[in-house]
Amino acid sequence: MTGSALPPRRPRQSVAVPAIAVGACAGYYLASVVGFQLRLPPATTSVLWPPNAVLTAALLLTPPRRWPIILLAVLPVHLVIQLQTEFPLAMILSLFVTNAMEAVVAAGLLYRLSDAPTRIDTLPRLAAFFVAVVIAAPLLSSFADAAAVSLFRGEDYWKVWRTRSLSNMLAELTIVPAAVGTVQLARRWPRDMSPARWAEAGFLAAGLVGIGVLGVRSELLQVRAFSVVSRQTPLALQLPFLLWAAMRFGPTGTGLALVATSVFSAWTVIRGLGPFASTSPTTTVAALTLSLIVVSSTLLSLATLLEERRQAQHALRVRLRFEELLSRLSAALVRLPGDQIAQAFDAWLGRIARVLGVDSLTVFSHNPGGLQAVYSWTDPEAGGPLAAVPVDQERWARRSLAAREPVIILSGSDDPDRGPASTPMLPGVVFPSGGVVPLLGEGDLIGALVFASLADPPAPAALVANAQLVGEVLASALRRKHSEEALRQSEIMKSAILQSLAGGVAVIDRRGVLLQVNDPWRTLAGRNQWMHTPVGGNLIAECWAAFEKGDRIAGEVVAGVTEVLERSQPRFTIEQRTEAAGPPEWWTLTAVPLNRPEGGAVLTRANVTDLRRAELDAQRSREELAHVSRLSTVGEMTASLAHQLNQPLAAIMTNAQAGRRILDSERPDFGEVRAILGDIVDDDRRASDVIQRVRELLRKGQLDMTRINLTAAIRDVADLVASEAIIRNATVSVEFEHEPLFVRGDRVQLQQVVLNLVQNAMDAMVEGNTSVRRIALHCARWKQKQVIITVRDSGPGLPPGTELSIFEPFYTTKKNGMGMGLSIVRSIIEAHGGMIEAANDPGGRGAVFEVVLPAAAGEP
Amino acid sequence: MTSDEVFVVDDDASVRRAIERLLHTAGYTVRSFASAYELISVMRTHRPACLVIDVRMPDCTGLELAEMLRGAPAPAPVIFITGHGDIEMAVRAMKAGAVDFLAKPFDDQALLNAIAHAVGSVEH
Numbered sequence: 001m002t003g004s005a006l007p008p009r010r011p012r013q014s015v016a017v018p019a020i021a022v023g024a025c026a027g028y029y030l031a032s033v034v035g036f037q038l039r040l041p042p043a044t045t046s047v048l049w050p051p052n053a054v055l056t057a058a059l060l061l062t063p064p065r066r067w068p069i070i071l072l073a074v075l076p077v078h079l080v081i082q083l084q085t086e087f088p089l090a091m092i093l094s095l096f097v098t099n100a101m102e103a104v105v106a107a108g109l110l111y112r113l114s115d116a117p118t119r120i121d122t123l124p125r126l127a128a129f130f131v132a133v134v135i136a137a138p139l140l141s142s143f144a145d146a147a148a149v150s151l152f153r154g155e156d157y158w159k160v161w162r163t164r165s166l167s168n169m170l171a172e173l174t175i176v177p178a179a180v181g182t183v184q185l186a187r188r189w190p191r192d193m194s195p196a197r198w199a200e201a202g203f204l205a206a207g208l209v210g211i212g213v214l215g216v217r218s219e220l221l222q223v224r225a226f227s228v229v230s231r232q233t234p235l236a237l238q239l240p241f242l243l244w245a246a247m248r249f250g251p252t253g254t255g256l257a258l259v260a261t262s263v264f265s266a267w268t269v270i271r272g273l274g275p276f277a278s279t280s281p282t283t284t285v286a287a288l289t290l291s292l293i294v295v296s297s298t299l300l301s302l303a304t305l306l307e308e309r310r311q312a313q314h315a316l317r318v319r320l321r322f323e324e325l326l327s328r329l330s331a332a333l334v335r336l337p338g339d340q341i342a343q344a345f346d347a348w349l350g351r352i353a354r355v356l357g358v359d360s361l362t363v364f365s366h367n368p369g370g371l372q373a374v375y376s377w378t379d380p381e382a383g384g385p386l387a388a389v390p391v392d393q394e395r396w397a398r399r400s401l402a403a404r405e406p407v408i409i410l411s412g413s414d415d416p417d418r419g420p421a422s423t424p425m426l427p428g429v430v431f432p433s434g435g436v437v438p439l440l441g442e443g444d445l446i447g448a449l450v451f452a453s454l455a456d457p458p459a460p461a462a463l464v465a466n467a468q469l470v471g472e473v474l475a476s477a478l479r480r481k482h483s484e485e486a487l488r489q490s491e492i493m494k495s496a497i498l499q500s501l502a503g504g505v506a507v508i509d510r511r512g513v514l515l516q517v518n519d520p521w522r523t524l525a526g527r528n529q530w531m532h533t534p535v536g537g538n539l540i541a542e543c544w545a546a547f548e549k550g551d552r553i554a555g556e557v558v559a560g561v562t563e564v565l566e567r568s569q570p571r572f573t574i575e576q577r578t579e580a581a582g583p584p585e586w587w588t589l590t591a592v593p594l595n596r597p598e599g600g601a602v603l604t605r606a607n608v609t610d611l612r613r614a615e616l617d618a619q620r621s622r623e624e625l626a627h628v629s630r631l632s633t634v635g636e637m638t639a640s641l642a643h644q645l646n647q648p649l650a651a652i653m654t655n656a657q658a659g660r661r662i663l664d665s666e667r668p669d670f671g672e673v674r675a676i677l678g679d680i681v682d683d684d685r686r687a688s689d690v691i692q693r694v695r696e697l698l699r700k701g702q703l704d705m706t707r708i709n710l711t712a713a714i715r716d717v718a719d720l721v722a723s724e725a726i727i728r729n730a731t732v733s734v735e736f737e738h739e740p741l742f743v744r745g746d747r748v749q750l751q752q753v754v755l756n757l758v759q760n761a762m763d764a765m766v767e768g769n770t771s772v773r774r775i776a777l778h779c780a781r782w783k784q785k786q787v788i789i790t791v792r793d794s795g796p797g798l799p800p801g802t803e804l805s806i807f808e809p810f811y812t813t814k815k816n817g818m819g820m821g822l823s824i825v826r827s828i829i830e831a832h833g834g835m836i837e838a839a840n841d842p843g844g845r846g847a848v849f850e851v852v853l854p855a856a857a858g859e860p
Numbered sequence: 861m862t863s864d865e866v867f868v869v870d871d872d873a874s875v876r877r878a879i880e881r882l883l884h885t886a887g888y889t890v891r892s893f894a895s896a897y898e899l900i901s902v903m904r905t906h907r908p909a910c911l912v913i914d915v916r917m918p919d920c921t922g923l924e925l926a927e928m929l930r931g932a933p934a935p936a937p938v939i940f941i942t943g944h945g946d947i948e949m950a951v952r953a954m955k956a957g958a959v960d961f962l963a964k965p966f967d968d969q970a971l972l973n974a975i976a977h978a979v980g981s982v983e984h
Contacts, residue, residue: 650964
């Protein structure tokens with residue numbers, strides 16, 4: 001994602017150095033003016049010389065590589081001020097060098113010794129401050145300074161060194177904590193101070209200034225008791241205020257209070273009013289400075305200790321608050337259903353941000369399209385709505401997400417040489433500091449928690465650790481939300497698919513309890529009352545009840561579905577025919593196992609009326625075609641049938657005429673007449689049989705599947721074609737492996753098959769001009785529960801490659817053929833659940849047709 | 861050689877028997893055969909007054925049989941009977957030396973006249 005369209009505020013760091021340079025110049029000028037005022041002529045050295053300390057503070061607030069800018073900026077100010085004195089230019093320049101040297105030594109050494117040079121809030125940091133800033137820098141630089149002053153002014157070297165060391169120590173001791181602390185306070189302005197606190201600070205300042213002013217004006221000294229206290233116990237009057245500052249306002253407040261006290265004290269001494277008034281001015285200055293150093297050190301130490309304790313308490317409080325927040329957050333989110341998590345995030349982000357101590361908190365969700373800010377909170381006091389951090393455009397954020405490790409970025413101004421100072425600080429974005437915590441779900445990135453602040457956090461490591469803990473809680477909630485959403489989507493999709501199916505679907509568990517059902521299941525129920533079992537009811541039990549009331553189909557359903565539920569059958573299908581007021585309808589009910597470990601089954605109900613009707617139409621067409629084909633076959637056989645009928649008719653006529661002549665004779669032979677009459681009856685029966693066979697073949701009937709004697713049926717066909725064979729000079733032989741052989745089928749249609757095959761063979765032999773025309777009909781048992789019929793001829797055989805195409809409709813090689821014969825043969829065989837194949841006899845001449853049919857039940 | 865012996869060849873037993881009876885009533889001596897081969901073996905030693913042959917038989921057609929018999933030194937007259945009376949067959953029968961051609965079923969007098977005529981023509 002990219003940042004929002006809000007105009008980003010300029011990063012602070014780019015204005016920090018110029019601001020500090022300007023501040024340093026102003027401070028240096030002011031400090032120099034004050035320093036000159038606090039000189040005790042004729043000495044060159046001041047009682048309190050603050051410019052060096054101001055310079056030190058400016059350097060501490062600036063990255064070291066910017067120090068030359070600060071020093072160069074201050075140089076003109078130094079010249080302007082110092083040129084007002086009677087000092088020679090060489091000395092003025094030398095004094096700048098020594099001043100700068102003190103500042104550089106102080107700041108440089110503190111950078112080496114302290115882990116946070118700008119903060120005096122722990123004992124180690126305080127110690128580093130004392131060693132580097134308070135002791136080393138003033139003492140070292142004073143050697144050079146004393147040399148310059150004694151060279152140009154002829155003053156005593158060691159006296160100058162001593163005075164300058166002490167005055168600069170006091171200045172560094174008081175001004176550096178005050179200045180650095182004040183600038184840092186200003187950065188957080190005005191949020192860190194409540195009005196009450198401002199009032200308290202005002203009272204404190206008023207008290208200190210009041211005592212100072214009164215002291216200078218010597219009104220207090222008019223009161224004898226005060227005068228004695230002031231002279232005998234210096235700083236006694238200021239002590240309560242200084243203690244107040246140390247206890248309530250930390251090192252910064254203490255520093256400010258000490259600066260004010262030092263300035264007023266020095267001023268008092270210079271006016272000859274303060275303590276030590278009885279001694280020489282030089283000794284007085286030294287004594288005052290010394291006592292101020294001692295008091296300041298003590299109070300600064302006290303302030304630091306208290307600050308350290310306060311920070312420890314604060315940290316503990318923050319820790320407790322954080323842990324309480326974390327536990328309440330976990331408790332709140334863990335109970336929430338996925339669809340309420342969004343609201344919860346919105347409500348909790350602000351509280352989390354406050355406890356973490358950050359100004360802005362954003363939760364990003366990782367979608368296929370990238371990272372998207374889904375929940376965001378920004379402290380309204382942080383300057384209104386702020387642009388979201390463009391996490392996937394920031395190098396450091398991308399690195400963090402790729403490494404699955406949190407990263408924190410601190411503003412470079414406080415901590416210039418440490419941290420990823422080379423990394424751009426959220427360029428174009430508000431926050432100088434911030435970080436990102438990857439949100440993980442089983443190792444995969446599911447989002448990111450991004451925090452940002454206007455100021456650096458006091459404990460970055462703790463912040464990261466806390467943010468990670470919060471991140472884990474948020475990640476688990478986010479994960480749950482995602483998975484619940486995915487589940488809901490999948491449920492919606494499944495339900496939609498189920499409802500969109502044309503067929504009725506019901507899902508039952510292993511006990512038969514109805515789990516899910518779609519609307520078509522109800523609408524297709526028809527009169528099956530058990531199909532209206534409500535979800536949660538037991539479908540099998542309802543079905544069984546229907547069976548007990550006499551529903552035979554329901555009984556079969558119970559048995560079949562139970563077998564599927566027990567996994568003893570992979571599938572159960574039953575067909576139902578209904579004829580309630582209207583044309584008949586066909587239904588199927590199918591059960592298959594539900595593919596899951598807990599078991600169950602899926603029942604589907606479909607209306608297959610159209611399918612069945614089409615099948616019936618097809619069967620009717622097939623029967624029509626077969627009939628037409630039979631008519632045509634019989635038509636082709638007219639000549640031979642006429643011959644078959646003619647033979648008995650001729651015999652009858654001749655016999656009858658012979659009988660008449662016998663009776664006309666003088667001595668009729670009645671025995672012969674009786675024999676004649678017997679032959680006539682036989683011939684009549686013979687003629688009748690022929691007619692009967694033809695009539696059977698021509699019968700137009702529905703498919704009548706019964707157990708039939710296949711061998712007898714084939715023999716009838718052989719008899720029927722006998723005279724045809726004679727006419728066409730062919731022989732038809734019949735050989736059965738076993739008689740009788742039974743199949744289940746339609747007698748007429750199976751006879752038609754044999755008749756067509758024999759006719760086909762005869763046609764082939766006649767067309768092929770075969771001299772020896774033999775057709776062998778063979779019938780035998782085949783493999784298991786099958787019967788094979790073989791029709792073998794001695795013709796020219798099939799043209800190569802036509803073994804399959806000859807069964808296609810309209811395939812013919814005959815001049816007058818329709819090409820339907822073999823196609824009809826195949827459709828009849830297939831309707832009987834059998835198959836037919838054609839091939840050329842590999843051992844000889846001619847074609848072989850093999851028909852395999854299922855044997856009738858009960859056949860061996 | 862008797863002049864009233866008639867040989868009948870027909871594959872249909874019932875037809876054969878009926879013709880035998882009819883010819884008996886006219887006083888002929890009749891021998892009947894079921895196939896051409898049976899006849900040929902007898903014809904080596906016997907010569908009938910007349911032959912009545914069915915045109916279509918399983919092993920050999922009546923016309924083929926007549927062709928074979930025409931090669932004999934003194935051929936007997938042949939009368940064809942057939943269940944399939946057609947012009948082509950009649951022409952071929954006459955060419956093969958048939959004296960008459962009758963379609964089944966035939967009138968008794970027609971057959972008797974044909975035989976009497978055949979026997980007579982040979983005697984003349």
